[in-house]
Amino acid sequence: SQTIHQWPATLVQPVGSPLSLECTVEGTSNPNLYWYRQAAGRGLQLLFYSVGIGQISSEVPQNLSASRPQDRQFILSSKKLLLSDSGFYLCAWEGPNVGANVLTFGAGSRLTVL
Amino acid sequence: AQSVAQPEDQVNVAEGNPLTVKCTYSVSGNPYLFWYVQYPNRGLQFLLKYITGDNLVKGSYGFEAEFNKSQTSFHLKKPSALVSDSALYFCAVSEGQGFSFIFGKGTRLLVKP
Numbered sequence: 001s002q003t004i005h006q007w008p009a010t011l012v013q014p015v016g017s018p019l020s021l022e023c024t025v026e027g028t029s030n031p032n033l034y035w036y037r038q039a040a041g042r043g044l045q046l047l048f049y050s051v052g053i054g055q056i057s058s059e060v061p062q063n064l065s066a067s068r069p070q071d072r073q074f075i076l077s078s079k080k081l082l083l084s085d086s087g088f089y090l091c092a093w094e095g096p097n098v099g100a101n102v103l104t105f106g107a108g109s110r111l112t113v114l
Numbered sequence: 115a116q117s118v119a120q121p122e123d124q125v126n127v128a129e130g131n132p133l134t135v136k137c138t139y140s141v142s143g144n145p146y147l148f149w150y151v152q153y154p155n156r157g158l159q160f161l162l163k164y165i166t167g168d169n170l171v172k173g174s175y176g177f178e179a180e181f182n183k184s185q186t187s188f189h190l191k192k193p194s195a196l197v198s199d200s201a202l203y204f205c206a207v208s209e210g211q212g213f214s215f216i217f218g219k220g221t222r223l224l225v226k227p
Contacts, residue, residue, distance in 0.1 A: 034214065043219030044158075044204065059214070090157055094215075101146050101165065101208060103215055105157030 002027035006091050006106035013113055019064075019078040021109045023091030026072065032094040033074040034103065035066055039087045050074060086113045116141045118207045120218035127195045128226055135190040135221045137205030147188040148206040148215070149179055158204060164188060175199070195225045 003026045013019060025031050035047040046059045048066035056066050063082050067075045074091060088110050092103040117140045127133045139145055146165050150158040162173025169181040179190045190203060205218040 036217070044217040046214055046216060049214045057214070088155075092157075101210070102148070102160050102163060103150075103158070103206075104160070105150075108155070108157050110155070 002093075002104070004091060004093055004104055004106045006089075006109050008109060009107065011109060011111045013081050013111065015083055015113055016080050019076070019081050019085070019111070021076040021089055021091075021111070023074040023076075023106060024072055025074075025093045028072070028093070030071060033068065034092040034094070035074065035076050036090045036092065037087045038090060038108075044090065047076070081111075081113045083113050086111055116145075116207050116209055116213070116216050118205050118216055118218040120203075120205055120221045122221050123219075124222040124224060126224045126226065129197050130194050133190075133192050133195045133199070133223065133225070135203050135205075135223060137188045137190065137218060138186050139188060139205070139207045140186065141207055141209050143209045145186075145188075146208040146210050147179075147181060148208070149173065149177065149188075149190050150204045150206060150217075152202040152204065152220070161190070161203075195223075197225050197227050199223060200225045 005024050032051050034049045036044040038044050050056050050068045053068050064078050088108050090108045091106040119138045148163045149161040152158045161177050162171050164171050164181045172178045177192050181188050202220045202222050204220050206215050208215045
């Protein structure tokens with residue numbers, strides 16, 4: 001069966017420090033992958049999506065970047081965190097089949113920038 | 115560009131009463147429409163989707179939604195609400211293959227006993 005993992009689950013970082021959030025999917029190949037941010041427990045903002053290795057589309061100009069070094073790995077990064085980067089980060093993959101058009105979400109990573 | 119609106123921040127309903135959570139959308143082509151639910155500190159869970167076919171779609175936990183093309187709406191409904199239905203509900207839209215998913219800001223549903 002397909003599963004999606006996100007880590008770390010919780011992260012507290014100082015302003016100006018780097019960030020790396022990792023997302024991996026098991027049990028599928030060539031998934032479409034997404035990073036969303038949810039601020040203050042409300043709406044989801046699409047940050048990045050990827051349809052394949054090395055293929056990243058950015059939806060919002062910001063302090064963050066994404067990479068897809070392997071088929072089932074999607075990484076969200078920042079070189080220098082801002083206070084406004086605090087939030088709940090959700091990774092998702094589109095499946096279980098190509099064209100299924102359903103997103104399956106990870107459990108999320110809560111980032112607090114102090 | 116695709117967009118989705120959820121006009122209500124919160125919906126309050128008594129247990130056993132019917133509930134409706136509203137969603138309207140805007141896309142340039144045929145819409146793919148979705149409802150997701152989120153419980154505290156968790157990821158979103160898929161409830162139901164409309165791609166094509168019957169305008170009334172049924173999903174998990176007794177929820178259903180009706181696609182109305184003329185009103186560009188996709189409201190979520192349930193005939194009899196449960197206290198356990200209390201959560202944050204998100205409507206989402208996509209234009210299909212090759213397009214990303216755009217979510218509304220969410221509506222908090224509170225079902226009171």
